[in-house]
Amino acid sequence: xxxxxxxxxxxxxxxxxxxxxxxxxxxxxxxxxxxxxxxxxxxxxxxxxxxxxxxxxxxxxxxxxxxxxxxxxxxxxxxxxxxxxxxxxxxxxxxxxxxxxxxxxxxxxxxxxxxxxxxxxxxxxxxxxxxxxxxxxxxxxxxx
Numbered sequence: 001x002x003x004x005x006x007x008x009x010x011x012x013x014x015x016x017x018x019x020x021x022x023x024x025x026x027x028x029x030x031x032x033x034x035x036x037x038x039x040x041x042x043x044x045x046x047x048x049x050x051x052x053x054x055x056x057x058x059x060x061x062x063x064x065x066x067x068x069x070x071x072x073x074x075x076x077x078x079x080x081x082x083x084x085x086x087x088x089x090x091x092x093x094x095x096x097x098x099x100x101x102x103x104x105x106x107x108x109x110x111x112x113x114x115x116x117x118x119x120x121x122x123x124x125x126x127x128x129x130x131x132x133x134x135x136x137x138x139x140x141x142x143x144x
Contacts, residue, residue, distance in 0.1 A: 028083035072099040090115040
């Protein structure tokens with residue numbers, strides 16, 4: 001009987017997308033854990049250096065930073081996950097799209113309809129994914 005070798009996850013699904021999570025508070029900490037478990041998490045960005053220090057000891061081989069510019073400058077980051085207060089979503093998402101990143105945003109996408117339309121246009125023009133998550137519990141996320 002000939003032994004058949006199955007393909008690795010990377011061979012089946014392609015290379016893993018490099019993800020940065022921006023904001024590691026209430027929902028962000030769950031997203032950090034989930035993307036880490038998926039093997040995609042490369043960077044955690046948060047203003048709270050004490051929180052980042054705790055993440056560094058908890059998640060090996062994951063970098064941390066306090067500035068969005070550090071996230072956007074990294075070539076190994078393909079997508080950003082935004083889990084910050086709603087009033088920051090538009091600015092952060094637009095900066096990420098303009099930097100060529102895919103964007104995953106916790107709800108609400110924006111606070112004003114015209115901002116949402118601008119984000120959709122920017123994502124479309126750059127052929128980037130813009131996704132809003134409407135429900136994310138501790139074990140899985142559902143796109144909205």
